[in-house]
Amino acid sequence: MSTIVMSGCATGIGAATRKQLEAAGHKIVGIDIRDAEVIADLSTADGRKKAIADTLEKCAGSIDGVVLCAGLGVQVKPSSKVTSVNYFGAVELLDAFLPVLEKGHQPAAVVISSVASAHLAWEKNPLAAAFEAGDEAKAGAIVDGAGEQGGNLAYAGSKNALTVAVRKRVNAWGKAGVRLNTIAPGATDTPLLQAGLKDPQYSESIAKFLPPLGRRAEPSEMASVIAFLMSPAASYVHGAQIVIDGGIDALMRPTSF
Numbered sequence: 001m002s003t004i005v006m007s008g009c010a011t012g013i014g015a016a017t018r019k020q021l022e023a024a025g026h027k028i029v030g031i032d033i034r035d036a037e038v039i040a041d042l043s044t045a046d047g048r049k050k051a052i053a054d055t056l057e058k059c060a061g062s063i064d065g066v067v068l069c070a071g072l073g074v075q076v077k078p079s080s081k082v083t084s085v086n087y088f089g090a091v092e093l094l095d096a097f098l099p100v101l102e103k104g105h106q107p108a109a110v111v112i113s114s115v116a117s118a119h120l121a122w123e124k125n126p127l128a129a130a131f132e133a134g135d136e137a138k139a140g141a142i143v144d145g146a147g148e149q150g151g152n153l154a155y156a157g158s159k160n161a162l163t164v165a166v167r168k169r170v171n172a173w174g175k176a177g178v179r180l181n182t183i184a185p186g187a188t189d190t191p192l193l194q195a196g197l198k199d200p201q202y203s204e205s206i207a208k209f210l211p212p213l214g215r216r217a218e219p220s221e222m223a224s225v226i227a228f229l230m231s232p233a234a235s236y237v238h239g240a241q242i243v244i245d246g247g248i249d250a251l252m253r254p255t256s257f
């Protein structure tokens with residue numbers, strides 16, 4: 001049995017992943033605002049500090065895997081909460097857990113990004129400099145000042161930067177012997193997606209976002225790929241972003257990959 005730290009495991013993709021990893025015999029130490037071993041709010045610097053300290057204490061210096069699922073959707077206001085949870089709530093945890101993780105058994109980590117990470121090029125991401133500088137207040141001020149576009153910018157901008165942050169860590173993590181990958185889900189039936197469908201600004205675009213497979217994904221269809229990436233069967237997969245979207249990225253951008 002190995003110990004896997006997970007964020008965002010109370011509902012949706014995280015809950016489905018927790019179920020599959022537990023069924024495979026792993027012990028999960030979950031971090032969430034509710035229904036988890038460690039209760040913490042990843043939208044604030046203090047909450048993230050508490051999440052890290054309480055998790056390290058609960059794991060008693062032994063972590064074999066990290067799966068970061070916590071995230072907020074486009075409709076959440078203020079948009080600065082989205083940039084805080086989606087980017088800082090993942091990157092700060094990754095960096096804090098690496099020194100323990102590298103001593104683990106066949107260690108690996110998976111971070112949940114999104115197909116939206118490719119909706120914005122890094123070179124044109126207005127949040128890139130603030131994220132790279134670790135300037136949470138600046139990233140928040142940009143999206144909160146972006147009016148109607150704030151939600152899309154916060155979501156796509158934070159997921160784009162999150163995938164970049166993972167890719168930029170590939171050498172350090174590889175040398176530490178820890179595999180690190182992202183998944184990029186398309187529309188998946190979870191509370192996050194349902195909240196977006198109920199929002200007057202985003203309902204139409206989310207409802208139209210149907211992929212070639214003709215349906216949205218079930219959370220378990222994300223969990224099975226995460227479980228594979230966390231397993232020794234994926235022993236040479238490192239620095240990859242696995243797109244799990246029923247074909248929508250290939251449909252929209254057939255020549256970009």
Ligand SMILES: NC(=O)c1ccc[n+]([C@@H]2O[C@H](COP(=O)([O-])OP(=O)(O)OC[C@H]3O[C@@H](n4cnc5c(N)ncnc54)[C@H](O)[C@@H]3O)[C@@H](O)[C@H]2O)c1
Pocket residue numbers: 007008009010011012013014031032033034040041042043069070071072073085112113114115184185186187188189190191192193
């Ligand atoms: N559902 C989709 O269509 C979709 C598509 C692409 C990417 N994603 C990503 O998948 C991940 C999981 O989302 P989901 O769809 O399962 O949604 P969800 O709302 O069911 O799950 C999000 C989880 O994060 C937790 N969380 C939210 N804010 C938090 C905070 N401040 N502190 C601690 N925990 C917090 C929630 O309690 C919940 O357990 C997210 O990162 C999301 O961006 C989802």
